[in-house]
Amino acid sequence: xxxxxxxxxxxxxxxxxxxxxxxxxxxxxxxxxAAARAATIEGSTVVxxxxxxxxxxxxxxxxxxxxxxSHGWPLSSDSWExxxxxxxxxxxxxxxxxxxxxxxxxxxxxxxxxxHYADDLAAVITALDLRDVTVVGFSTGGGEVxxxxxxxxxxxxxxxxxxxxxxxxxxxTTDNPDGAPIELFDGFRKAARENRAQQYLDIAxxxxxxxxRPGATPSAGLVQxxxxxxxxxxxxxxxxxIAAFSATDFRGDLAKFDVPTLVIHGGDDxxxxxxxxxxxxxxxxxxxxxxxxxxxxxxxxxxxxDRLNQDLLDFLRE
Numbered sequence: 001x002x003x004x005x006x007x008x009x010x011x012x013x014x015x016x017x018x019x020x021x022x023x024x025x026x027x028x029x030x031x032x033x034a035a036a037r038a039a040t041i042e043g044s045t046v047v048x049x050x051x052x053x054x055x056x057x058x059x060x061x062x063x064x065x066x067x068x069x070s071h072g073w074p075l076s077s078d079s080w081e082x083x084x085x086x087x088x089x090x091x092x093x094x095x096x097x098x099x100x101x102x103x104x105x106x107x108x109x110x111x112x113x114x115x116h117y118a119d120d121l122a123a124v125i126t127a128l129d130l131r132d133v134t135v136v137g138f139s140t141g142g143g144e145v146x147x148x149x150x151x152x153x154x155x156x157x158x159x160x161x162x163x164x165x166x167x168x169x170x171x172x173t174t175d176n177p178d179g180a181p182i183e184l185f186d187g188f189r190k191a192a193r194e195n196r197a198q199q200y201l202d203i204a205x206x207x208x209x210x211x212x213r214p215g216a217t218p219s220a221g222l223v224q225x226x227x228x229x230x231x232x233x234x235x236x237x238x239x240x241x242i243a244a245f246s247a248t249d250f251r252g253d254l255a256k257f258d259v260p261t262l263v264i265h266g267g268d269d270x271x272x273x274x275x276x277x278x279x280x281x282x283x284x285x286x287x288x289x290x291x292x293x294x295x296x297x298x299x300x301x302x303x304x305x306d307r308l309n310q311d312l313l314d315f316l317r318e
Contacts, residue, residue, distance in 0.1 A: 029153075032119065032122065032151060032152060033126075035048075035049040035119060035122075035123070036049075036119070036122040036123050036125075036126035036127075036152070037126055039123035039124070039126060039127040040127065041127050041128070044056060044057070045105075046097065046123055046124050046127045046128075048100075048119070048120060048123045049123070050108075050111065051106075052100045052105065052106045052108050052111070052120065053105060053106045054097045054098065054099075054100065054105045054106075054120055054123065054124060055077070055097060055098045055103060055104035055105045056077070056095060056096065056097035056098070056124055056128075057077055057084070057095070057096055057097075058093070058094075058095050058128065059084055059085070059088040059093070059094045059095075060084075060087065060088030060089075060091065060092050060093045060094050061088075061091060061092075061093060062093055063093070064088075064091045064092045064093040065091075065092050065093065065132065065134070065316065066092070066093045066094075066095065066130045066131070066132065066133045066134070067087055067092050067093070067094050067095070067133070067134045067135075067136060067312075067316065068094075068095045068096065068121070068124070068125065068130065068133055068134070068135050068136065069083065069084065069094065069095070069096035069136050069137075069138075069141070070096075070097075070099070070117075070121060070135070070136065070137040070138070070140075070141030070142070070144040070145055071096065071098075071099065071102070071138060071139075071140075071141045072138045072139030072140045072141055072164070073139060073140040073238065073241050073242070073245055074102065074200065074229070074230040074233045074238040074241070075102065075103075075226070075229040075230065075233075076098045076099075076102050076103025076104070076229045076232060076233070077096035077097055077098050077103060078103070078225075078229055079138070079229060079301060079302075080096050080138070080301065082301060082302065082305040082309065083136075083301060083305070083308065083309055083312060084096060086305075086309040086313075087309070087312065087313065087316070090313060092316065095124065095128065095130065097120070097121070097124050099117055099120065099140075099141075099144070100112065100116060100117070100120055100237065101233055101234045101236070101237020101238065101240075101241070102229075102232070102233040102234075102237060102238070103229065103232050103233065104232070107233075107234030107236070107237055108237075109236060112236070112237050112240035112241055112244060113240070113243075113244050113248075114143055114144065114147045114244050114245075114248045115147065115151065117140075117143075117144040117147065117244065118144055118147035118148040118150070118151050118152065119151065119152075121135075121144055121145070121148045122148060122151070122152045125156055126156075130156060131156050132156070132157075132158040133156055133157055133158060134157075134158055134159040134160070134161065134315075134316060135148065135149075135157055135159075135160050135161070136160075136161040136163065136312070137161070137162060137163065137165060138163040138164055138165070138301060139163075139164050139165060139166060139245070139271070139272060139298065140166055140241065140244070140245040141165075142162040142163060142164065142165020142166055142167055143165065143166045143167055143244070143245055143248055143250055145160060145161075145162065145165075146162070146165070146167050146250040146253040146254055146257075147248070147250065147253050149253060149256055149257055150250070150252060150253030150254075150256050151253075153256070154256075154257075154258055154259050157259055158259060158260075159259050159260045159261070159262070159315065159316070160257060160259055160260070160261045160262070161261070161262045161263075161264065161312065161315065162261070162262070162263045162264070162278070162281065163263075163264045163265070163300070163301065163308070164264070164265055164266060164269060164271075164272055164277075164278075164298050164299075164300060165263070165265075165272070165277060165278070165281075166245045166246075166248075166250075166272055166277065167250040167253075167254060167277060167281060168249075168250050168251045168254055168277070168280050168281060168283070168284055169248075169249045169250060169251055170185075170245065170246045170247070170248075170272070170276070170277075171185070171246050171247045176249070178275070178276045178280060179276060180246075180276065185242055185243070185246040185247075188242050188246075189239065189242055192235075192238065192239050192242065193239070196230070196231075196235060196238065196239075197227070197231060200226060200227045200230035200231065201223065201227055203226070203271075204222065204223040204226035204227060205218060205223045207270035207271055207297070207298065208226065208271060208297065208298050208299045209222055209223075209297050209298075209299045209302065209303055210266075210268060210270070210296070210297030210298075210299075210303065211223075212270075213268070213297075222299070222302055222303075226299075251284055254281065254284035254285050255284050255285075257284075257285045257287075257288070260287065260289075260315075260318070261281075261285050261287060261288040261289070262288070262289050262291070262311075262315045263278045263281050263288050263289065263290040263291065264278075264290075264291045264293070264300070264308065264311060265277065265278035265290070265291070265292055265293070265300075266292070266293050266295075266296030266297050266298055266299075266300050266304070267292045267293055267294045267295055267296055268294075268295050268296060268297055269296070269297060269298045270297065270298065271297075271298035272298060274292055278290055278292065279292075291311060293307065
């Protein structure tokens with residue numbers, strides 16, 4: 001594929017992704033608020049206006065300061081358990097849900113895109129009536145947090161944290177030369193169709209935790225935990241999510257951030273390299289503070305959990 005064809009194909013993917021949600025991308029605020037208010041709580045699930053059941057966990061004192069966690073691809077809220085346990089012990093109310101199509105939530109055929117992810121987060125926040133929230137997102141979840149603020153504003157948000165996030169824009173296009181080529185994401189899709197179980201094992205045992213680096217000591221437990229969470233998710237849902245995290249442009253969403261924002265990223269992140277993500281966020285969020293962990297991989301919620309926990313606590317206490 002020559003350079004012109006490659007650029008054209010990348011642009012087509014981005015256009016196609018947004019065309020499917022063109023009307024939803026610029027909704028009326030009242031419509032969004034009404035949809036969020038329509039969500040109901042049934043046991044350990046929030047049921048959205050379109051009937052999707054979102055499993056959630058709500059730990060810590062119910063009167064504590066609130067922190068929500070949005071997880072990465074293809075994981076679930078379980079991937080945040082170290083941070084949630086730590087902060088709940090510090091007196092915070094910590095809430096995390098399994099994204100639609102992931103973990104213990106419903107596996108809808110449609111709606112596997114960032115607009116729906118953001119609206120689902122809004123449904124959880126509204127159904128539980130959470131206020132003055134610090135919204136934290138990892139990887140794809142960072143995009144979810146950005147799109148939530150872009151669509152729903154910060155009326156209920158106190159602070160924001162992007163951890164290893166896919167913001168501002170992962171895909172290389174004519175106006176985004178810092179992004180990755182479309183062939184990379186096509187490879188993700190091809191591997192998912194051929195053998196997604198092996199794909200998850202390969203990602204976890206290699207670049208996600210940095211176990212492919214010289215001198216690294218692989219953890220079978222971390223690899224298996226990643227695999228189990230990934231295989232809980234729906235095949236269609238995780239497949240569609242590749243386009244959601246790669247071809248969604250979050251630059252306009254970041255421009256709407258008007259709350260204190262912390263960006264934390266592994267310096268040796270092979271999944272979402274900081275040069276195309278964390279280091280570019282200050283172009284769009286002028287007040288953002290960026291912290292890079294030297295030599296750290298993508299999966300810092302596990303590999304660097306003690307440092308991450310402390311950095312989150314320090315930011316929450318500021």
